[in-house]
Amino acid sequence: MDNVLSDVYDDRVVIPDAQMNLFGLEPKDIIARQPAVPGVFFDAPDIELDYDIAVICMSGGKDSLAALKYLLDRGFPASRIELWHHLVDGLEAADSFMDWPFIDDYCVKLAEALDMPLYRSWLKHGFKGEMLKHNSRSHPHLVGTPDGVVELPRNAAKEATRLRFPQQAASLQTRWCSSALKIDVGRRALTCQERFIDKKVLFVTGERRQESSNRAKYNQLEPHSTDTVRKSARPLKPRHVDAWRPVLHLSEEEVWEMLCDWRINPPVPYRLGWGRSSCQTCIFNGDRIWATIAHYWPERVQEIAQYEEQFGTAISRNGKTVVERARLAEPLKIDDEQALRQASRHDYELPIFVPEGQSWTLPAGAFSGVSAGAS
Numbered sequence: 001m002d003n004v005l006s007d008v009y010d011d012r013v014v015i016p017d018a019q020m021n022l023f024g025l026e027p028k029d030i031i032a033r034q035p036a037v038p039g040v041f042f043d044a045p046d047i048e049l050d051y052d053i054a055v056i057c058m059s060g061g062k063d064s065l066a067a068l069k070y071l072l073d074r075g076f077p078a079s080r081i082e083l084w085h086h087l088v089d090g091l092e093a094a095d096s097f098m099d100w101p102f103i104d105d106y107c108v109k110l111a112e113a114l115d116m117p118l119y120r121s122w123l124k125h126g127f128k129g130e131m132l133k134h135n136s137r138s139h140p141h142l143v144g145t146p147d148g149v150v151e152l153p154r155n156a157a158k159e160a161t162r163l164r165f166p167q168q169a170a171s172l173q174t175r176w177c178s179s180a181l182k183i184d185v186g187r188r189a190l191t192c193q194e195r196f197i198d199k200k201v202l203f204v205t206g207e208r209r210q211e212s213s214n215r216a217k218y219n220q221l222e223p224h225s226t227d228t229v230r231k232s233a234r235p236l237k238p239r240h241v242d243a244w245r246p247v248l249h250l251s252e253e254e255v256w257e258m259l260c261d262w263r264i265n266p267p268v269p270y271r272l273g274w275g276r277s278s279c280q281t282c283i284f285n286g287d288r289i290w291a292t293i294a295h296y297w298p299e300r301v302q303e304i305a306q307y308e309e310q311f312g313t314a315i316s317r318n319g320k321t322v323v324e325r326a327r328l329a330e331p332l333k334i335d336d337e338q339a340l341r342q343a344s345r346h347d348y349e350l351p352i353f354v355p356e357g358q359s360w361t362l363p364a365g366a367f368s369g370v371s372a373g374a375s
């Protein structure tokens with residue numbers, strides 16, 4: 001624990017407990033120490049890790065890697081950790097529409113290197129299938145489990161039409177990709193599996209407050225939406241699930257330090273100059289990233305622009321298509337040939353950890369401030 005963290009810990013935990021002992025009180029006797037809403041903590045950088053299972057939502061970006069390392073550094077047994085990866089494009093189409101082609105295989109190879117199980121789940125037909133919904137129901141969810149992939153129908157869903165990209169907004173209703181392709185899928189993966197019943201589950205995600213004013217307001221620890229034990233006195237399916245954001249309080253510098261100490265190779269998008277590793281064609285990309293994609297992977301930009309024209313609604317609020325935005329900026333100059341080759345491939349072929357005898361290098365995208373990825 002660094003000095004700032006240990007001071008916070010002393011102020012909130014050690015000193016109050018010591019003062020209570022002076023008066024012969026136990027922590028449970030002090031009502032004021034309880035959070036306003038049970039189980040909800042705005043700051044919770046260190047918690048008691050008495051969980052049966054920790055699910056790490058692994059996007060393949062630096063912050064989810066740091067969240068995993070944070071847990072391991074605090075002694076949580078690796079044997080009780082599982083990695084979950086939500087496939088934004090689904091698995092049905094041969095080519096990527098939004099995500100990096102290699103990101104799925106990167107997560108597979110990462111899990112192999114760490115000797116941890118990886119479960120993939122997705123909305124059938126992914127981002128494009130949801131975007132093209134036209135007077136029709138949402139597709140089923142597919143959930144990876146220890147017994148194989150389970151298909152879960154959406155019988156309660158109403159027929160609806162999207163025919164537009166998610167809009168750049170904090171609201172998950174208009175920025176529907178995060179909710180439809182990640183949050184809902186993760187929720188369903190928890191509720192459809194009996195193995196989580198009567199278990200204490202820690203659901204870990206890698207957001208950081210420094211990333212945006214929206215994330216700055218997030219709680220660090222709270223009951224997950226699938227938790228039943230705090231919703232009902234006698235739940236039919238008792239399931240204790242806490243959502244924890246262990247790196248919420250960390251700076252970008254602290255995250256890179258963790259990855260350097262771990263000697264994990266910086267993920268490819270940062271090596272290319274991206275400031276974040278989200279979808280390659282994320283709706284939050286800035287003009288410079290669109291210019292870079294148009295330069296190196298023009299077919300990706302063209303496909304998105306064609307849909308913008310077909311829908312009559314651009315991703316950008318200013319109405320410019322991604323092709324028009326790409327013309328407004330200079331592309332990034334990518335010197336990392338290895339990363340550039342990897343960026344177009346489906347199979348991930350680079351080492352997960354920096355090999356013995358080689359030094360760890362801060363990637364071009366670190367601290368770049370280049371606008372890429374979700375906020």
Ligand code: SF4
Pocket residue numbers: 088098166177178181278279281282283284373374375
């Ligand atoms: S990374 Fe961007 S495009 Fe992909 S799901 Fe998140 S907000 Fe949507």
